[in-house]
Amino acid sequence: MKNLRIVDILKLGQVGAEITVKGWVRTRRGSKNVSFIALNDGSTNHNLQVVAEVEAFGEELLKLINTGAAIGVTGKLVESTGSGQSVELQAASIEVIGGADPEKYPIQPKRHSLEFLREVAHLRPRTATFSAIFRIRHAMIFAIHNFFNDRGFYNVHTPIITSSDAEGAGEMFRISTLDAKNPPLTEEGDVDFSQDFFGKAANLTVSGQLEGELFAMALSRIYTFGPTFRAENSNTSRHLAEFWMIEPEVAFFDLNDNMDLAEEFLKYLINYALEHCMDDLLFLSSRLTEEEKNKPADQRSMELIEKLRFVAENDFVRLTYTDAIEILKNSKQNKKGKFQYPITGYGTDLQSEHERFLVEVEFKKPVILTNYPKEIKAFYMRLDDNGKTVSAMDVLFPQIGEIIGGSQREERLDILESRMEEMHIPKEDLEWYLDTRRFGGCPHAGFGLGFERLLLFVTGMTNIRDVIPFARTPKNCEF
RNA sequence: UCCUUAGUAGCUCAGUUGGUUAGAGCGGCGGACUGUUAAUCCGUAGGUCGUAGGUUCAAGUCCUACCUGAGGAGCCA
Incomplete structure (x- = not known):
């Protein structure tokens, strides 16, 4: 007899089967004669109800079966006489594998605020909400690799440590093994990074794009999927100092090909979630609906699953910046002065x-x-x-804003070099990048998708710290 | 980084124009209950009011600084 996952037990529902199951107690309740244990092993949002006769196990053992405790149960699967579930486990033996002192265990059988659960991020995956979120996160990781693999893309691991600080995507985290208290100095009095681990200053990557381009210039279709780091002092519900990014890069692609790929990609991922995560989506949706009840009617958002279907089934609007400015300039909002930053014309950010x-x-x-x-x-x-303009594209989603940023890349060496001069990008640091324009250069395009922003949309969560296991933000690096 | 706002029991919050001994619900604990569904009912413990200063006869309440959270802005994914 082997351990069964609760998701399989509930799916198969083999009444009469002798099974063993292990998991964590969500709640225990009951009367003088019988205890009901809601058991969850993280394989599904649903609990398995374990029925334990008080007489058979004794109050001493049952007292150890508190919220949060790890237990193993062997018994027979029977039809449930209660109304909340079709089958339940009639316990023949129970092993308390790891207790959880109810005076100290912070996750109580009651509703907690997301802010509080962030403070106990090491335990929050034990809750219904966060286990749902992290199962969906896994499904999306899997779907991303599927999508690209099916279309002949190769996954490239671009470096996490980089010596170039010219990627231009934001402030970087310096990494160093020098003595922070007493670093070696140059004659000018600056820190002498030539004595550092890599013989030069090194940072954590802010984007794998430039290295990704190198591989697209050889393998044609590639994508990266890795952590990226930004030392920006951004305090918002949409930014993290450490986040995961997917960056496809394709040789011989132009901007239109790039938009087609981005749209197909996002729709594929949303459809994948609808197909594979409906249980968890339904739970998150009801949770969300519950929360929205407290909001005024005009601030409520569309029901989660309806919203996902809507995006998956409708074409995205494609619009140039110049046309967008015209629409905004002539909008009622702008004419009535409702925008905090009025649109005056081309060039307005x-x-x-x-x-x-x-x-x-x-x-x-x-x-x-x-x-x-x-x-x-x-x-x-x-x-x-x-x-005047560049072949850039930003995919904007409701509530989240920019979910994808991308472009067709400049493949013409002379123009690229003059652009770098204009923007004060040191050429000598990027000779390797320029080589792809010198040797076999070709049009190519790509984009970056912020993985956690995608998850915000798919799960309906509103704070990015709630869709990554352990959030790193300014002044916060716990766990 | 800027603006707004908040910090009171394990959690979620109330606490009046500054005034005696700081309140509730949930959770915990004890008890009752023949099958519960966030069980129910009765009882009970639990607080240096974010930290440090200040004003005052008197501060949870007013002022200043700092710390932390939330919402928004900027930067972006």
């Missing part, structure tokens, strides 16, 4: 409020914005024929 207007009010569906002014975008994005 789009703020969150403008993106939200386009996605949530004007089109009511995801929007892909393209061809931004070159001044507000990165050096490697391909200059358009008008000389």
Whole structure:
């Protein structure tokens, strides 16, 4: 007899079978004669009800079976006479594998705030909400590899430690083995990184894109999926100092191919969740609906599953930056002065409020914005024929904002070099990158998807710290 | 980093214009109950009011600084 997972027990429902199951106690309740134990092993959102006769086990043993305790139960699966479940386990023997002192165990059989559960992030996967979230997180990881593998993409592990600080995606975390108290100094009085571990200054990566491009210039279709690090002092519900990013890069792709890929990718992932995680989505949806009851009617969002279906079934709106500015400029909001940052014309930087207007009010569906002014975008994005804009694209989602950022890359060496000069990017650090333009250069494109932002959308959670196991944010690096 | 807001029992919160001994619900513990579904009913313990200063006869309540959380903005994925 081997241990069975609760998800399989409930799915097969073989009444009469003798089984052994191990897991953690969610609650125990009962009367003088019988105890009911809600047992969960993390394999499903549903609990297995274990029925224990008080007479058979004694109060001393039952007292150890508290919320949070790990137990093993052997017994017979029987039809349940209660109304909450179809089958239950009639316990023949119970082993308390690890107790949990109810005076001290912080997860109580009651509703907790997400803020409190963040403080006990080491125990929160034991809750219904977080086990659902992390099962979905796994399913999405799996779906991402599936998607790319099915389409002939190769997964590349780009380096996590990098010596280049020219990626331009944000502030970096320095890594060093030098004595922080007493570092070696150069004659000028700066820290002498030539004596450091790598013989030069090193940082954690902010993006695998540049290295990804190198591999796309050889394997044609590649994607990275790894951790990235940003030392920005960003205190929002959409930013993390350590997060996971998926970055496909494809040779011989232009901006339109890139948009097609991004849209197909996102729809595939959402459909995958609808197909494989419905149980957990239903739970998160009901949880969300419960929370929304406290909000005024006009601030409530669409029901989770309805929202996912809507995005999966409808085409994204594709719009150039220039057209977006026109729409925003002529909008009632702008004319009535409702925007905090009024739109005056081409060149205005789009703020969150403008993106939200386009996605949530004007089109009511995801929007892909393209061809931004070159001044507000990165050096490697391909200059358009008008000389003013670049072939960039941002995929904007309701509530979340930018979920994907990408572009067709500048493959023309002379233009790339002059763009780098304009933007003060030191060429000597990126000779290896420029080599791909010198030798067998070709048009190519790619994008980056913030994995946790995707999870925000799929799970309906509103704080990014709740969709990663252990969040790293400014002033927070516990566990 | 900026703006707004909050920090009182294990958790979620109430605490009036500053005024005697700090309150509730849930959770815990003890008891009752012949099958419960966040069980129910009765009883009970539990607090240096975020930290440090200050104002005052008197501070959970007012002021200042700092710490931490939340919402929004910027930066972005």
